[in-house]
Amino acid sequence: MTVTVPDTDRASRTEYWLDRARSAAEVIEAEADAIEAEATITERAYRALADNDLFWILIPEEYGGAGLDIVSAFKVVQEIARADGSAGWAFMANACSMAVAAGFTDPDGAREMFAGEPRGITAGMVVPTGSAVRVDGGYRVTGRFQFASGSAHASWIGAGFIVSDDDGQPIIDENGQPDAHIAWIPRDEVEFLDNWNVMGMVGTGSYDYQVVDVFVPERFTMETFSTDPVRPEPVYRLGLMGIGVGGHAPVALGLAERALQEIVGIVEGKIRPGYTGPVGESDLFRIDFARHEARYRAARAFVYEVFGDAQAAVDADRPLTEEHNARLRQAATWAQEVAGDVVMFAHRWAGSATVRQPSALGRCVRDAAVATQHALVDRMTLVDAAPAIMPAYRR
Structure with a gap:
């Protein structure tokens, strides 16, 4: 069941949901x-997020979600990522893909996904790397996809595809582009490939998966590059790029x-040779810390200003x-x-503290190394x- 949120100003609503995020973050920390060892969010961590209704922060209130603005939602994502990078990444992937699904999928399908019990959670690759043919009532979709972050606890898996004709040739739409769509497929109709063995963001469970000639009703699909949401809430007008790509910022x-x-x-x-006292009291560390802390605060202010x-x-x-x-x-x-x-500043000053496992800072180092490699944040x-x-x- 969803909670009843007081009808207050935006700042108070943000703080309300941040309090819930902090509660979940204690469990996730x-x-x-265990999240890293199991390569996915654990049941206890999942329950902390679900019981605090956090997965649905960008789902319309009409469907039982929080209906948050993008900045408030991203502050929640940041708090979960602060607790653990993998949990934050997977949670971001769920919450942002759900926002896209709710905002752009046929309302009948979206209502069925999110307004009923149990409430839906989405994950999966929305880039159109699969293919499909149009059939009566929907599409038959085939494809292999990567990076299903947060898929272990998701009930609907996204699969981006391009519609082909009977000869297997892509159909071109009225804008001269391939006719690209996203399908939301029940998890039990998807085959997951046990191949997530990586150096960082280990606990995201970002497995590859495939579907073969799966029928997807029209109501569970959306146009990939649509800029016209089907919902009236303003947040959805930020689109796939503003919501989906933007979600990487609060994780960072x-x-x-x-x-x-x-x-x-x-x-x-910490005592090291060459220092007259603890490393944290040295001028070298303090000036380095002050510079990097300022960079973090500047980035945080810029991100939330822009969004x-x-x-x-x-x-x-x-x-x-x-612009x-x-x-x-x-x-x-x-x-x-x-x-x-x-993160690398902290790693250099930590010495062996990031080498010995388990280490929260060591996870930050590995997670940041992977996060910066994502194609959506390429230079x-x-x-x-x-x-x-x-x-x-x-001038």
Whole structure:
């Protein structure tokens, strides 16, 4: 059952859900070693998130969700990622894909997925790497997909596909592009491949999976690149890029925040040759810490400013500009770069504390190393963003 949230201002609602996230985070921190060992969110960690209704923070209130704005939702993601990077990543993948599904899937299908009991959770790859043929009432979908983060506890698995004709050739839509869609498939109709063996983000359970000639009713599909949500809530007008790609930013912020917390504790009593006292009291450490802590806070402020500006635009029923979209990509990528630098700063000062397992900071190091490799935060996103940002600086 969903909780009844007081009808208050946005700041109070944000704090309400952050309190729930902090409660879940306590459990997740305690479960972090087991999450990594099991390569997925544990049952206890899942229950902490589900019992606090956190998976559904971006689901409409009409469907029993929290109906949060994007900044409030991302602050919840950051808190879960601070507790554990893998849990934060998987939770982000669930919450953001659910937002996309709720905002753009046929309302009858979305209501069936999210408004009933048990309430649905989505995961999976929405990039159109599969193929399908149109049949009476829907599609028959085939494909192999990667990176189903958070799939162990998901009830619906996303599968992006391009519609083909009877000869196997892609069908071109009215915009001259391949006719691309996303299907939401019940988990028991998907075959998972036990192949998630990685150095970081181990606990995300991001297994490959495949479907072979699976029938998907039309009501459980959506157009991949649609910019017209079927729901009235403004947050969905941020689209696949603003919600799905943007979700990587608070995960990065959570990793950086946790690394700073860990290193402060590690160096308090750490003695190393060449220092006259504890490492944490040295000028070298303190200036290095102050610089990196400032970078983290600057990145956090920038991320929430950029996404707040975009949310304000859609709240006021204004279209997102090219600069809005460029800033969203810029912020998501830059947050990853900053997080990587902050985590490596902590790693360098920690000495053997990140080498011996288990180690929360060691997980941050491995998780950040993997997070920065994601294609959606490649440096080329900054190349693409710059042309829409540069005109503001022309004199």
